[in-house]
Amino acid sequence: MRVPLYIYVLIKNKRFMLGLIIFIVIVGMGLIGPLLYPRDPLTRGTKYLPPSLEYPLGTDGFGRDVFAQFLYSIRTSLAVGLITAVIATALGLVIGAIAGIKSGLVDEILMSITNIFLAVPNWLVAVLVASYLPVEYRGPHIIAFLIGLFSWPWFARAIRAQFMSLREGDFVALSRIAGYSDIRLVFEDLLPSIGPYIVGSFATFMATGIAGEAGLAMLLSTETMVKYLSLGMMLFWANYFLAYVTGAWWLFLPPGITIVALTTSLALLALGLEELFNPRLRES
């Protein structure tokens, strides 16, 4: 059986494979972990226990099992990344594609909107919106939704730029002569040519969502939000319990390392896909 070229290129790419392995390991921890370690992350017991065989990552200031929290948090944070990425990619694709295929007034209007969204710091808008939500609606999933809602502009601009250069290609001209409508042109000619780029941007948006949720959780959470679990919420509690001044490293080290590992591995995946999309970037 012949291996398709794109799979061959990706497998040969060491950085892409490294990213993929790290990502799969973390996803595995989030999906299978809670099944193998079925302890309730919210039950309270003895406070501030250091890591031991009984509690692999000790307990926090409420006496909750940190390892159980950690496994559930990975799951939530992955969901957070997915929500952000789906919303941001969809918005960016629709707006960028319409602006790129229709020129003139539609393009002008859409790009002005995009530029305004690009100028306003997107985290800050998310903070503002979330601060008006009642505390019980400030959970990780809503935050992820908000981040997705405000982080699409650069992607819309990139898609528009790609479409505008592809639009001039001979294959598009041929399709037009054959009587393709704009919609058919987008789905059959333009989108497939930038497929890897879209997947790569999806990975980038996932990283944005995961890191962004962690940051916003630090600013927006209050001490009443005990039932929410995510890597960002774990760091919020570490800050709340002043873990770094009391020496409780098990509260902030694991979630932080996981956030960095996740964002780095997603960046490696995005980079590998970009090299696939743009062969000039490939290492010889």
Next chain:
Amino acid sequence: MTKLPIDRTMVMYIAKKVVALIITYFIAICIVFILPRLIPANPLATKLQQIITYYIYKPELVPIVWRELLNIFQFDKPLHVQFINFLRRAFVGDFGISVDMYPMKVMDVIAMSLPWTLTLVVPAALVSWFTGNIIGAYAGYKRSGALESIIVGYSFIVSRIPYFWLAMLLLYAFAFSLRIFPVGGIYSSGLKPSFTLEFIVDYLWHYTLPFLSIYLVEVAGWMGSMRMLISGELGTDYILYSESVGVKDSTLFKYAYRNSLLPQVTGLALRLGFATTGVFIVETVFNYPGLGYFLARAIGALDYPLIQGIFLIVIATVFLANFLVDFIYALVDPRIRIGGRG
């Protein structure tokens, strides 16, 4: 220093940018105005409950604070009157009275905290930009050495560390384990802000860890992007030609460095807004009494006037910084002014 190239194209360019700036700020104000009126769960009802419990020992203050709050939102007036009043106040900089820090004015809270945030974010952003560019350019120029691979790895991973997590690590290492830096604040209790040597040394001592937690991450980002830009620049025809006619190494480096610096200037503008939000979270970790510290407090206390005020001030600051960077960019690169694309 040569004469500044201010001519007609430059004036037109600035005029266009100023108009765009005002329109964008206007839209930001609209967002701030519409949001609390859009969200179905009445935030003021929660706030009233909170005020009542908060002032339980001073019940005579409750109606006063409540009236202040209503006065800011003016929900009892028709919508267009509300909007015009809000707009007028936003451009004058009058955001009302803080609920959490009653009876301080929002503007006073901001005036008190903004300088501390700026002394943190501006030096960290600029120093990391300069040093990152130089280190990155050097690594890119000396292709394929151990130094380059270390820098590639460092910039790729460290630039993805959230500032506030690095802040926690630094606190754990230097404040808890080694006990050589304080755990937070901006100066030791007992000292008063002044320009004495004692105060400045004490301030810098408190400043080191917050500064490092931003600097170390930012410098990694600039190093990475500069290294890539320089290696791209080194493959261009003019560099290859200059090299073939025997131009000195240091001169070649200067050419490549100057040309690669341009995209980095735009990068700085884009990065500022992001860095500011990041700094806010760092401030909450260090109890550093800047805007972010008060923003987190305001969010916890549902102090809407203060949240709105801080939001608009930050937006205005980021816009102005962007404008400044655009202006510098147009000074350095004439192509920008006429709107040409390279």
